[in-house]
Amino acid sequence: MEDKKIIIGNWKMAPKTPREAKAVFQNIRSTAGKLRNVQTVIAVPYVYLWELKKLVTGHRCVVGAQDVSFEKDDPHTGEVSAEMLKNVGVEYVIIGHSERRAKGETNSEVANKVLATVKKGLVAVVCVGESERDDDGSYTTFVKTQLSESLEGIPKRYIDKVIIAYEPVWAIGKKAKKEATTEDVLEMSIFIRKVLADMFGERKGISIPVLYGGSVNQKNVFSYINGCEIDGLLVGRASLKPSAFATILEVANGNT
Ligand code: 13P
Numbered sequence: 001m002e003d004k005k006i007i008i009g010n011w012k013m014a015p016k017t018p019r020e021a022k023a024v025f026q027n028i029r030s031t032a033g034k035l036r037n038v039q040t041v042i043a044v045p046y047v048y049l050w051e052l053k054k055l056v057t058g059h060r061c062v063v064g065a066q067d068v069s070f071e072k073d074d075p076h077t078g079e080v081s082a083e084m085l086k087n088v089g090v091e092y093v094i095i096g097h098s099e100r101r102a103k104g105e106t107n108s109e110v111a112n113k114v115l116a117t118v119k120k121g122l123v124a125v126v127c128v129g130e131s132e133r134d135d136d137g138s139y140t141t142f143v144k145t146q147l148s149e150s151l152e153g154i155p156k157r158y159i160d161k162v163i164i165a166y167e168p169v170w171a172i173g174k175k176a177k178k179e180a181t182t183e184d185v186l187e188m189s190i191f192i193r194k195v196l197a198d199m200f201g202e203r204k205g206i207s208i209p210v211l212y213g214g215s216v217n218q219k220n221v222f223s224y225i226n227g228c229e230i231d232g233l234l235v236g237r238a239s240l241k242p243s244a245f246a247t248i249l250e251v252a253n254g255n256t
Contacts, residue, residue: 005225005252006163006209006232008041008125009239010066010094021048025055025063027242028249032061035253039232041092042239043125046080053089064092064125067100070112082120092123094234096150098131098169107149114151118158125234126150127213128192129167133184139168143188144195151199159200163209164192165234171214173236179220182227185212189229218247225252 009028015021025042032040043064044052052063069079085093095117096110110126117124128146130139147164154162166188171180189210197205212224213234224233232252238244250256 004037004039006039006041006211007249007252008043008064008092008094008165008211008213008232008234009245010043010097010213010234010236011045011240012066012099012236013045014240018048018051021045021052022055024240024242025052028239028245029055029057029061031242031246031249033058035060035249035255037253038249040249043092043094049085049090050088056089062091063089064094065090066094066097068093068095068113068117070109070116072116082116082122086120086122090122092125092163093117094125094127094165096146097127098129098167098172101127107146108152110150111152111154114154114162115158118154118161121161123161123163125163125165125211127165127167127234129169129172129214131169133168133170140188140191143192147192147195148199156200156204159204159208163211163231164196165211165213166192167213167234173215176215179215180212182223185224185228185230216248218244218251221248221251222256 040061041064043066049063056062065085068082071079095113114124114126128143130142133139168180170177192210193206196208209231211232211234212230216233216235217238
C-alpha cells in the first residue's frame with residue numbers, strides 16, 4: 001500500500017467553460033497543496049489540459065487525462081497519444097472507465113492503452129467493476145476476468161505504474177441504484193489484491209494501489225477511507241464541487 005492516499009477527481013464531460021474549469025481547479029489546488037498525506041489528481045477533459053497544467057504549482061495536486069489512444073503515430077483523427085499527454089506534462093491517465101466500456105471499449109483495447117501509457121512512464125489508472133451484483137457471487141469472476149484481460153501483456157517491470165480503481169457500475173453517477181457499503185468495498189479490495197498477487201506475484205501484486213469509486217461524497221468518505229483497506233478514491237460528481245471535494249481531501253489526509 002502507498003503511504004499517501006491517492007484521490008483522483010474525474011471531471012468527465014464537465015465543466016462547460018474554461019473559466020469555470022480554472023476556477024474549480026484553483027479552488028481544489030488551494031486545499032490539496034497543503035496536504036502532505038494525499039496525492040491529488042484531477043482528470044480533466046482534453047481541451048482543458050494545457051491551460052490547467054499551467055496552474056499546477058507543485059506535486060501534490062496535478063492534472064490527469066480521462067483516456068488515451070493506444071496508437072503511436074498519426075493518422076488517427078480524434079485520438080490523443082500517450083506521448084502527447086506526456087509532452088504536456090500529464091502523469092496519470094484513467095483507462096477503461098465504465099462509461100467508455102459502455103460505448104464498446106473492450107478489455108483488450110484497455111490492455112493496449114495501459115501498455116502504451118506505462119511505456120511512456122505515465123501512471124495508468126485502470127477501472128474495473130461489475131454492472132450488477134448477483135447472489136451467487138459471479139460478479140467476482142467478472143472482475144477477475146476484467147483484471148486479467150485488461151492487464152494482459154503488461155510486463156512486471158511496469159507494475160509500479162499501474163493503479164486499479166474498483167468502480168461498481170451500479171454505484172456510479174446520478175443513475176446509481178445505491179451506494180456501495182463499506183463491506184461491499186472491503187470485500188472487493190481484498191479480492192482484487194488477491195487476484196493481482198496471483199497475477200504478478202505476492203510482492204508486486206500487493207504493491208499495486210487499489211482505489212474505490214462510485215458516489216463518494218463528503219458524508220460517506222470517512223467510512224470508505226477508514227473501513228475498506230483502500231489506497232484512495234476516484235471521485236466523479238463531488239470533484240466538481242470544491243467544498244465537498246475539500247472535505248474528501250481533508251478526510252483522506254487524516255485531518256478529520
Ligand atoms: P460519481 O462519484 O459521480 O458516482 O462517479 C464515479 C466515477 O465514475 C468516477 O470515475
